Amino acid sequence: MIGRSLSNSVINLGIQDQYAEALNQLGFEFEVLAEQEGDASLGNGGLARFSACQMDSLATLDYPAWGYGLRYEYGLFRQIIVDGFQHEQPDYWLNFGNPWEIERIHVTYEVKFNGTVEEVDMNGEKVKVWIPGETVEAVAYDNPIPGYGTKNTINLRLWAAKPSNQFDLEAYNTGDYINSIVNRQNTEAISNVLYPDDRSHQGKEMRLKQQYFFVSASLQDIIRRFKEAHNNFDELPEQVALHLNDTHPSLSIAEIMRILVDEEHLGWSKAWNIVNKIFSFTTHTVVAEGLEKIPVDLLGSLLPRHLQILYEINSNFMEELKKKIGLDYNRLSRMSIIEEGAVKSIRMANLSIVCSHTVNGVSKVHSNTLKTKTFKDFYELWPEKFQYTTNGVTQRRWIVVSNPSLCALLSKWLGTEAWIRNADLLTGLRDHVDNTSFRHEWKMVKRLNKMRLAEYIETMSGVKVSLDAMFDVQVKRIHEYKRQLLNIFGIIHRYDCLKNMDKNDRRKVVPRVCIIGGKAAPGYEIAKKIIKLCHAVAEKVNNDADIGDLLKLVFIPDYNVSVAELVIPGADLSQHISTAGHEASGTGSMKFLMNGCLLLATADGSTVEIIEELGSDNLFLFGAKVEEVAELREKGGALKVPLQFARVLRMVRDGYFGDKDYFQSLCDTVEVGNDFYLLGSDFGSYLEAQAAADKAFVEPDKWIKMSILSAAASGRFSSDRTIREYAERTWKIDPCQCPF
Ligand code: TH1
Known part of the structure; x- marks a missing residue:
């Protein structure tokens, strides 16, 4: 899941300024041109994006590595929202060609399928011979991955299926010309489309x-x-x-x-x-x-x-x-x-x-x-x-490409650009955390990124948001275990509280812009209902003149790598709230951390290690711990659930947000006794964590300090560290620099 390549490539090649200047002379602006590029979305979510980060680190650290994959003609579907419902559209990303790939027409291999196995006698020894029934040709398409600050460039080789000439021979022999052409199309279909299911395996041929x-x-x-x-x-x-x-x-x-x-x-x-x-x-x-x-x-x-x-x-x-x-x-x-x-x-x-x-x-x-x-x-x-080996993300894409103003600020205050190759240097930010001009500049950078994001939100959804509000973001694939529903229930609760508050109390409330984005697997009904509920709540809240800027909810459609590049730098707070024990690692949190965004999270996956680096005072932690989950589940119907949770659930069930019947089955999944992901039992501490975030936000100095400390703690979560550990411990390989 590489996303776009232009900015990343010119940065890694160290020709950013010259390239922008050359474009200028031709009458183009770099930023405008870069946005024309479509995303390469050849994977589902974190697993695929992690691979892309690993490739960037392998190249940068001069490891002699190759990546292999499939050159899908249709990448991950595009998500469009109609009436609050997700619809899937094909991502025919190769429509205008792909300037980054090099077709290697001579690097082809035959791949065989079906047929039978026979035992034959070979020099007196019985050997098994596979007599395949179908042959397909795999053609290599090379996608160069340039390292940063090195001449080393590695290769991501993606295979496309082409019909093999054998078909033509058979057709010639049997005279069944038309059928052979139809068969050709079937074989080409192998690399046609990426399966959009994140984590579910259906045994499809x-x-x-x-x-x-x-x-x-x-x-x-x-x-x-x-x-x-x-x-x-x-x-x-x-x-x-x-x-x-x-x-x-x-x-x-x-x-x-x-x-x-x-x-x-x-x-x-x-x-x-x-x-x-x-x-x-x-x-x-x-x-x-x-x-x-x-x-x-x-x-x-x-x-x-x-x-x-x-x-x-x-x-x-x-x-x-x-x-x-x-x-x-x-x-x-x-x-x-x-x-x-x-x-x-x-x-x-x-x-x-x-x-x-x-x-x-x-x-x-x-x-x-x-x-x-x-x-x-x-x-x-x-x-x-x-x-x-704990996952990581590349600071080249997630700071240098996506947050140029933060990049400049980091280099200025660290006095070096070396952090781009050595993210451990980010700890140096801790030395400046009490410096008022540094804090002021930090705040300005965040504001600029919020502005960029606010403009995008307005274009995409027509909702105008206030830059003074806290931008609270949850972007990732939609899954019950990731608990977007907990977030939405929290928003409903916030709305309900605001409605029941008098004018004086409302003045003390921290305005929020809640941003949710992510794709649901096309066959995952509950996930799709979560998306619809988000829109239904947004419709009600955003159009309530009485609430105004105090609360907004926006769903960002078609979340992908380039949307992430825009959303992550603009976030004040981000949510990583999976039921403890369910997120293997999670890498989104690392990208937010690098961008000085505060985390509201459960002690799950990589968050536990983020806490080790950052200290639990600098993020908003809540919820059951991994070792408590089994016992809570055992309690089933006897589990204590806060009244507020029951009230929110009732509101949805009673049709307060419309589509009453449609949402019943969604509500059933979190009803006491059936609440596998423990939304009910975590709800109380979730609200407390949210309240703590509100409290911190009204003390800008404290907030900015936490923000700086977040970025300062992110070095360990660079994929450079991940790759070095794999290279040394698992693959036992040494760097191998380009000799010229
Ligand atoms: C994800 C994990 O859910 C996530 O926690 C982790 O950070 C990421 O991988 C990288 O390690 C996974 N995505 C998939 C997708 C499929 C199958 C299994 C996983 S695990 C299709």
Whole structure:
């Protein structure tokens, strides 16, 4: 999820001024031109954006790395809002061409599907041969990723599917010309569209095809490069580190075994010894239900040889495991790569753990959950495999590109631009926190960014907002666990209080502009209802002349990377309020932190580490802790819920915001006894945290100090730190500078 590339590229190449000057001479303004560029949205949310940040850091830190992915013709859908409802529109982002990519018409590989496996005799030895039924061609499109302050530029290679010439031959033989052309279109469809589901896996055939297509082309590319310099595979583990970014590419384990055993004839145990030294794996999810599973039937018909290989890996693993733990059948079945049951499936996470030398979590809390719950059995077996590397974000995009005025201010007061390559230097801001002119300049920068955001809000939604109000932002994918509903309930409560307040009391109230943005997966009904409720509440509140500027609610449509670049610098407060134990890491909070935005958050995911850096006095913390959640859930119907929560719920149920019937099922999800994400039990402390934020906001000096300290604490959350940890601990690679 790269977003736009122009600004980032000229900044990283260090030619920003010259480029702007050259454009000027041609009669164009850089800022205006940059906004014409469309976003590359080839992923869903945090996972995909994290990959983009990692690529930027890999390039900047001179690591010899490649990124691989799919060149979807349709990226993540565009969200439009009609009558408060989300509608999805195709993102045909290649319509005007993509100036950043280089088509490598000669870098193509055949990817095969379906067919049968036959056993043939080869020099007296029985070997398995896969006779595929369908062949597709993968064509490479290279997207250069320039590092900052280095000549090093790395490559993001994206694969597009093209029909293979084999079709033409078949058509010629059978004379079925028209059908062969239709088939061609089916094969091209493989890289057509990104699945818009964030975290839900439906066992769709096309998605599996996409995964294998991506894996097969990438591995052929990697092995071809390796073979150019080596005539056997002994050195593969020293020369190649393959990182599985979640389980989506984990079919590569079976694929590389197939290549080494069937095509390179290495023999199983030799191949296995190589394979289990080259893979490392990061899991980005928390709950077991979120883990990817592929139905055996589906896999068997699409990739028959791979299914055999997976069975063999599993059977060897089960044998080894029995030797270690004995005949504990429950545990054996929990750890098996194959899940027996109504739908027999491959557990991709188990596969990845068994075959990787390292299993990474994305934050401290997440890693603890992996060790004590999700993958407890595996942790007990291989404690040394489990590590954590906390996520990060690149300050090049999230400060330098998106907040030029803050960038200038930081360089001025730190006396250097070195923080752009070394974010730890941001701690130097702490030295100036009591300096009044620094604080004043800091405040001006925030105001400028708020102005930019206010203009955008007015253009997008027609709502005029006051710059004196606190800009309170929650932008991320819409999910029940992320609890946008808690935010909306808080806003309803605020509105209700304002309505019941006399004029004198109202004068003391801190005006708020509540900003919510994010996409719901097209099939996720509850998430879509949350978006509608947000609009229904906004409609009522924003048109209430009696309330005026005291409260506004705006939904920012089509949240994507470039919208984030505008929204994040303009936020005073941002919300990261997932039910504790559900957000593996969360990276949005790090971007806000870097931009001097205060956080209102639960102790979940990376927030726990942000607190370690920042101190709990400098953010607004609330809600149940990870270790309390299970007990609260057990209480069920006996759980204590504040009266205010019941009142807000009643208002929605009674149709105070219209669409009474439509919202009932949404209300059911948080009704006492059914409130899995614990909105009710966290509501009281949520309101307290909100009140504390209001109180701090009316003391500008205090607020600005907290804002400066937030940015000063953000260095640890640079993806440069993340990548360095991966390079040193997991991949064991050294920087490798461009020699000329
Ligand atoms: C996200 C996690 O939810 C988030 O907490 C984390 O910061 C981010 O990954 C980066 O580590 C995930 N997004 C997805 C998307 C899919 C499947 C699993 C995850 S986990 C499609």
